[in-house]
Amino acid sequence: MKETRKVFLLDDDDLIISMLSRSLKKAGFDVQTDTESGGALQKIKSFNPDVVMLDIKMPKPDGMDILREIQDSQIETQVVMLTSDDTAETAVTAMKLGAADYLTKPFHTDEVKIVIDKVIEKERLKQEVQFLRKAYSEFVEKDIIGRSEAIRGLLEKVDRIARARVNNILITGESGTGKEVVARHIHNLMFEQNSTGHAPFITVNCAAMPESLLESELFGYIKGSFTDAKSDKKGLFELASGGTILLDEIGEMKMDLQSKLLRVLEDRTIRRIGGKSEMPIDATVIATTNKNLSDAVGKSEFRKDLFFRLSTFYLHIIPLRERREDVAPLADHFLNIFTAKYNNPSLKGFTPEAMQVLTSASWPGNVRELKNLIERIVVLETTDMIGPEHIPGWITGGTMSNGPKPSNGFRLPDAGIDLENLEKNLIRQALEKAEYNKALAAKMLNMSYDSLRYQVKKFGLESS
Ligand SMILES: Nc1ncnc2c1ncn2[C@@H]1O[C@H](COP(=O)(O)OP(=O)(O)OP(=O)(O)O)[C@@H](O)[C@H]1O
Ligand SMILES: [Mg+2]
Known part of the structure; x- marks a missing residue:
């Protein structure tokens, strides 16, 4: 892992560049900047930064163009977009394209540091979980919070599935809806409650690795079966024995590997690459995706037989905007967590108006977005009650006013509405x-x- 963290800043505004680079250098980052986007990609390639901050609005090529170029040339870096209020919607698109986060101008330098640290930390954890067996209760909630009918129904189903100890489960839902929390919850119900020993919970991100690497990670190999196989290696299915293996982003798995996975699920055995014997596997397989798998089947991107196999026990988590009753308990829950974490006990709660605003927001990033927002407020605001004024415009954009009846004069907020x-x-x-x-x-x-x-x-x- 690199020692000094490197940040590359691209913004056509000299003032922003000098303010940001000064405070980031002070915070110990190695910083390079550019105010013109023309040759930026080449500079990014040779600087090899951990994080690139891109201004969305610039003379062409603009931030979005550079983001696409970074993705296309598969540069390993995290991208944070810099937006002004009127480009907030583009920022959401940027996140869908793979940007890690975004900041809305004007921003506080502390906020910038938090976001950069968080993005770097998230990437570090992601890499760690790809290869390591790891219990990560410290950053995913143990409990599923929510009082909506959807969540209560889900919990009931989860309970029955866990008690039956089924072999494979599919969880779908938009990004940030809590698929991983549900997976961990199932794991806890199945393995942790009445046992003192530690059952493994292994996460594998199927989108993050090249196919050949994913295959050898999952199945393991025998020494000499390919050039780099210097010794025998256990695969993750074996390591997950007695516990759970979570196949995250299953929708991105290549067809070839899908058929190998189907065989594992049907026979409940695996064979290491280059190996002769079949070994029984004893792990619950939970697959998650934010893709619509039956659509993917229709487009021949996902094997129909694997889909049927996976969907015997199928849980779907609906978006937060369709279960607004959950916003208040979740917001309270995250407020408790973050006031304790950042030692800010004077922050007591939300005003009814603020809660109203939160409840009617559209939450394209679902629970994760709500959680991130509350964390920012706890860190940045000095107040004892969170009011609507503490909630950024891009969150409130989709909400309705309580004022006079909107008629032809209804104005579309900059961030758009649902x-x-x-x-x-x-x-x-x-x-x-x-x-x-x-x-x-x-x-x-x-x-x-x-x-x-x-x-x-x-x-x-x-x-x-
Ligand atoms: N019902 C819930 N109760 C408590 N925390 C939740 C709930 N749903 C989500 N969270 C929190 O929101 C964040 C996002 O959840 P999670 O990582 O499970 O989402 P996901 O559906 O796996 O998203 P992605 O598709 O992007 O991987 C996590 O920090 C999680 O702890
Ligand atoms: Mg997830």
Whole structure:
């Protein structure tokens, strides 16, 4: 691992460059900067930084172009985008393209350091878990927080699956919805509760390794079976024996390896690369993905037989915006954790207005985004109650005001909104106001009775 951490800054604003590079150098980073993006990629390649910070808005090629170039040339670095409020939406796209995080201008230099440290730490942990057997209860919650019907239903199902000790489980859901927390929870229920010994929990990220390496990591090998096989090596399936192996991002696994995995799941045996004998495996296999696997099957990117095999025990975690009742308990939970971690006991809680704002936000990054936000607030704000003013604009962008009825004057926030959710939310409010008199609710929304009825059905808003 490198000793001094290196950061490369690219921004056409001299002021930002000099402010950032001064404070990062002071914090012990090795910093290189550029204000022009033309030759930036070459400089990044030769500097080999841990983190690259890219301004989104620049004369072409802009930050997004450079991000794509970095991804295309497979430079191993973490990218943090620098945005202004009006490019926040682009920042979300950037995260989807593989940026590790983003910062909205104007930012506080402490905030920058936290983000860089976090990005570096996350990458370090990711590398560690790819190759090591590791219990990582310290950064994934042990408990699943939530009171929505979806979460209660999920927990019940999880309980039954764990008691039955099934051999393989598939967990799907958008990024940040808690697939890994659920996987760990299942593992704890299955192995940790009544045993004193330590059952292994091994995570393998199927997207992060080249196929051949992934195969040898999973199955192990016999000395001499290929050039680098200097001695026998156990595979992760073997190491997970008596516990759980989590195959993260299974949707990215190559077809060839998929058929080998299917064989493992069906026969419950593995054979090391170059090995002659089959060995029984005794590990629960949990696969997770944020891809829609049945779509991937349709596009012939994922084997149908493997999909069927995996989906016998199938758990889907819905996005946070579809279970808003969970926002408050999660926010309280993270506030407790971070006020303790950063020793900030004077921060007592959220005002009802702040909680309202959090509850109606759209959370494209789901629970992870909420958790990160609360951490930032705990570190950066000196207040005893968190109010709406402490919540950044890009979070509140999708929320509705309690002010006068928005009509033609309704202004689209810079960060955009989740239109479908807004619609659902408004229809629900109208129904509640009209005490489920649909004709009245339709009138409030200036729509026909029939189209309201259609929408109510579509969004599942029938009164119970
Ligand atoms: N219901 C929950 N209760 C408590 N913490 C949660 C819950 N859901 C998610 N978290 C926290 O949110 C963060 C993201 O969760 P997790 O890593 O499980 O997401 P994921 O679905 O695996 O995401 P990705 O697809 O990006 O890997 C973690 O820090 C996790 O501890
Ligand atoms: Mg995950």
